[in-house]
Amino acid sequence: MSLDFNYRHLYYFWVVAKEGGMARAATRLGMAVQTVSTQVRELEQSLGHALLKPAGRGLALTEAGLAAMRQADQIFALGEQLSGVVRGAAATPGVRLAVGISDGLPKLAVRRLLQPVIDAPGLRLLCHEDEFDGLLADLALHRLDVVLADRAAPPNRNLRLYSHPLGTSPLVWYGTPALVDAARGGFPQCLADLPVLLPTAHAAVRGRIDQWFERVGVLPRVVGEFEDSALLVTFGSAGMGLFPAAELIDDKLSARFELQRLAPCGAVEEHFFAIATEKKVLHPLVQRLLPTPT
Numbered sequence: 001m002s003l004d005f006n007y008r009h010l011y012y013f014w015v016v017a018k019e020g021g022m023a024r025a026a027t028r029l030g031m032a033v034q035t036v037s038t039q040v041r042e043l044e045q046s047l048g049h050a051l052l053k054p055a056g057r058g059l060a061l062t063e064a065g066l067a068a069m070r071q072a073d074q075i076f077a078l079g080e081q082l083s084g085v086v087r088g089a090a091a092t093p094g095v096r097l098a099v100g101i102s103d104g105l106p107k108l109a110v111r112r113l114l115q116p117v118i119d120a121p122g123l124r125l126l127c128h129e130d131e132f133d134g135l136l137a138d139l140a141l142h143r144l145d146v147v148l149a150d151r152a153a154p155p156n157r158n159l160r161l162y163s164h165p166l167g168t169s170p171l172v173w174y175g176t177p178a179l180v181d182a183a184r185g186g187f188p189q190c191l192a193d194l195p196v197l198l199p200t201a202h203a204a205v206r207g208r209i210d211q212w213f214e215r216v217g218v219l220p221r222v223v224g225e226f227e228d229s230a231l232l233v234t235f236g237s238a239g240m241g242l243f244p245a246a247e248l249i250d251d252k253l254s255a256r257f258e259l260q261r262l263a264p265c266g267a268v269e270e271h272f273f274a275i276a277t278e279k280k281v282l283h284p285l286v287q288r289l290l291p292t293p294t
Helices: 007-019 022-029 033-047 063-091 107-113 132-140 177-183 205-216 229-237 247-255 284-289
Strands: 052-055 058-061 095-102 123-130 146-149 162-175 195-199 221-226 243-246 260-276
Touching: 007 022, 007 033, 007 052, 007 058, 007 063, 022 033, 058 063, 095 132, 095 284, 107 229, 107 247, 107 260, 123 132, 132 146, 132 260, 162 177, 162 205, 162 247, 177 260, 195 205, 195 229, 195 243, 205 260, 221 229, 229 243, 243 247, 243 260, 247 260, 260 284
Parallel strands: 095 123, 095 146, 195 221
Antiparallel strands: 052 058, 146 260, 162 243, 162 260
């Protein structure tokens, strides 16, 4: 775009297009027709394309004009919101924390992991869920302050990221009362006959679960696999199958979903990490998320 581009010229064009002619636009703007016409011509010269063409007694948009109009609509719609956004920000000063939530992380555990910052005065919490690699890229570009994940960031010379362990939680098998009753007395061999729900390979813990099955010599009867842990819990609470989950959320599974605990998944654990761009975290709220050094 030419350096001569002027948003005021774009606004005059936008009004002309809305009004369908120079005269009506000039009346709305309280300006002379010649002045408005000159401003629109300067915009066309800046962009290198005609935006308007004669149509009867008025004007119509060219193909280039239609494209420019779509952009102008978005620009001026945002402009109309600007004063409200600024007023809102000024009225509620606080600390912004943009958190990336990895899609492999158990969603019911996120609230527990963020508990140290929830009561921070003036907190403005922004949570973004995405695939692990996409979140790391956003973190490196400083679009996020921290990423919560079920794995550490892999070594990468181009991304200076640091993984801070938040702890672990044993994995436990859960199910509806009927399924848990059917499983008692024959665990873990019963998992070869009773329906089982598992996270997909998106979750780092899936590999550890598969290894546990190999160690105990059980070929599970898998009837469902879920990328979204919240969906897994939803289907599990409906009785579709027994499933493993972090003991960290035991209270939520029993109280909210009326699920019962069956048995531990051996020594398998769910891991939790906070990933940041600094080895020594500087953001005050990210500091709160990390365990206190002993």
